[in-house]
Amino acid sequence: MTQAGTTRAEIPSGVRDRFDNRGRVGEGGPVEDGPGHTTAEGRAARARRDAVAWDVARGLAHAVARPGAVVRRGLDEADGCVLATPLVSPVAVPPADRAAMDGYAVRGAGPWCVVGHVKAGTADPGELEDGQATGIVTGAAVPAGATSVVRSEDAVLTGDRLDGPSEEGRHIRRAGEECRPGDLLLPAGVVIDPAVLGLAATVGLNRLTVISPPTVAALVTGDELVRQGPSTPGRVRDAIGPMLSGLITRAGAKPAASVRHLPDSLDQLVSALRETEAELILVSGSSASGPADHLRPALKTLGAELIVDGVACRPGHPQALAQLPDGRLVIGLPGNPFAALVAFLTLGVAAITRMRGLPLPELTNIAVPGGIPCHPTSTRLVPIRRTAQGAVPVGHGGAAMLRGPATADALAVVAPGPAEAIAARLLPLNPGAAPWGG
Ligand SMILES: Nc1nc2c(c(=O)[nH]1)N[C@H]1C(S)=C(S)[C@@H](COP(=O)(O)OP(=O)(O)OC[C@H]3O[C@@H](n4cnc5c(N)ncnc54)[C@H](O)[C@@H]3O)O[C@H]1N2
Numbered sequence: 001m002t003q004a005g006t007t008r009a010e011i012p013s014g015v016r017d018r019f020d021n022r023g024r025v026g027e028g029g030p031v032e033d034g035p036g037h038t039t040a041e042g043r044a045a046r047a048r049r050d051a052v053a054w055d056v057a058r059g060l061a062h063a064v065a066r067p068g069a070v071v072r073r074g075l076d077e078a079d080g081c082v083l084a085t086p087l088v089s090p091v092a093v094p095p096a097d098r099a100a101m102d103g104y105a106v107r108g109a110g111p112w113c114v115v116g117h118v119k120a121g122t123a124d125p126g127e128l129e130d131g132q133a134t135g136i137v138t139g140a141a142v143p144a145g146a147t148s149v150v151r152s153e154d155a156v157l158t159g160d161r162l163d164g165p166s167e168e169g170r171h172i173r174r175a176g177e178e179c180r181p182g183d184l185l186l187p188a189g190v191v192i193d194p195a196v197l198g199l200a201a202t203v204g205l206n207r208l209t210v211i212s213p214p215t216v217a218a219l220v221t222g223d224e225l226v227r228q229g230p231s232t233p234g235r236v237r238d239a240i241g242p243m244l245s246g247l248i249t250r251a252g253a254k255p256a257a258s259v260r261h262l263p264d265s266l267d268q269l270v271s272a273l274r275e276t277e278a279e280l281i282l283v284s285g286s287s288a289s290g291p292a293d294h295l296r297p298a299l300k301t302l303g304a305e306l307i308v309d310g311v312a313c314r315p316g317h318p319q320a321l322a323q324l325p326d327g328r329l330v331i332g333l334p335g336n337p338f339a340a341l342v343a344f345l346t347l348g349v350a351a352i353t354r355m356r357g358l359p360l361p362e363l364t365n366i367a368v369p370g371g372i373p374c375h376p377t378s379t380r381l382v383p384i385r386r387t388a389q390g391a392v393p394v395g396h397g398g399a400a401m402l403r404g405p406a407t408a409d410a411l412a413v414v415a416p417g418p419a420e421a422i423a424a425r426l427l428p429l430n431p432g433a434a435p436w437g438g
């Protein structure tokens with residue numbers, strides 16, 4: 001299947017060099033630890049050698065993904081999409097001078113003689129002469145000649161005589177004060193949120209031109225997995241499946257129908273990858289080099305191009321990104337649940353961000369007053385809470401644990417180094433939160 005915006009693309013020129021990809025992109029040869037050897041240890045050693053730096057992995061995922069097709073969407077289905085064209089107002093808002101308060105439209109200085117009442121929705125409110133007033137409601141068009149509106153609570157009415165404070169232009173919203181026809185309201189590239197939807201409706205639009213967000217499917221593999229009850233010595237409760245739909249939605253993509261569970265079978269994984277109609281397919285639990293880890297062999301069978309084959313980060317180092325011949329992207333999420341979450345936030349969010357038509361945002365820095373030990377060669381992703389003093393690790397940050405990330409509000413991205421970091425970058429655990437949401 002080839003979908004708009006996902007035809008297989010060469011990695012953009014210069015990306016290899018830019019990301020120092022060490023010539024791995026497109027390698028598909030046998031995985032050996034030496035001439036004539038193909039062992040688990042050899043594969044693991046090879047994976048360690050080939051792992052790219054965490055920032056490089058994000059950059060590659062963003063670079064290889066393609067923005068979705070440009071489509072017209074109704075306001076009820078455009079929330080979270082990115083504007084593909086600037087939002088230009090076709091009309092003036094307000095279209096006429098309008099009352100900003102309930103009360104009386106008046107002309108000139110008081111006292112005034114009340115001559116009528118303008119109801120909400122009156123198309124032609126008439127005209128006032130000097131010394132005249134008319135009752136009016138908020139939002140109604142003021143009569144021609146009106147110089148101000150006297151609020152009802154300030155009005156003193158004696159028969160049809162009105163007294164009250166007035167000041168030229170007070171409580172009148174002028175025609176075109178929010179925008180005039182042809183005004184640029186928002187540039188292309190803005191993420192549509194509820195305020196944007198309301199603004200589009202205000203200027204009379206029913207549809208917006210947007211970049212179609214990607215559909216993301218998920219295949220959860222593992223013979224040992226159960227979907228009911230607790231883990232037992234021989235069984236593991238699936239903790240990745242329940243995370244994925246929320247992560248995909250928060251990242252601004254559309255989850256495919258439902259997570260599909262597969263046994264540890266190369267044939268079934270190959271078939272599932274062939275059949276799955278989505279621009280991006282997540283596969284969990286087959287990313288390492290054990291006998292039941294079929295992702296890389298399946299990708300090879302399908303003629304996929306391996307773009308990221310391991311990332312120098314802890315947790316999440318076996319994560320992988322590949323492109324199928326028809327352009328669909330596949331991301332391998334490690335089976336350890338926190339490692340899977342990290343891989344989604346690394347490769348998944350970067351790819352989805354580009355598919356939505358957005359640049360990869362810079363991550364903000366945060367102080368770590370207590371320090372976090374660095375890994376000598378890998379980026380560490382550490383669950384933290386943000387406090388007024390800076391980031392504080394919450395603990396329980398092992399690759400197989402979700403207790404840490406569930407308690408945390410972000411991950412500290414701790415660069416490799418010889419000692420302790422006293423500053424880190426912040427990666428939101430909610431991929432819909434700034435800086436990801438745009
Ligand atoms: N020889 C090597 N072994 C491993 C390496 C390595 O480099 N060389 N890397 C380790 C790391 S790090 C990770 S992470 C895991 C990744 O493993 P897989 O992606 O192949 O996944 P599995 O082996 O199937 O599972 C690992 C672990 O996670 C549990 N799991 C799997 N799926 C789920 C799920 N949906 N919900 C909860 N838990 C899940 C599974 O039962 C295992 O305990 O490989 C290491 N090994």
Ligand code: MOO
Nearest residue numbers: 315316317339399
């Ligand atoms: O990716 Mo693994 O997470 O380091 O356990």
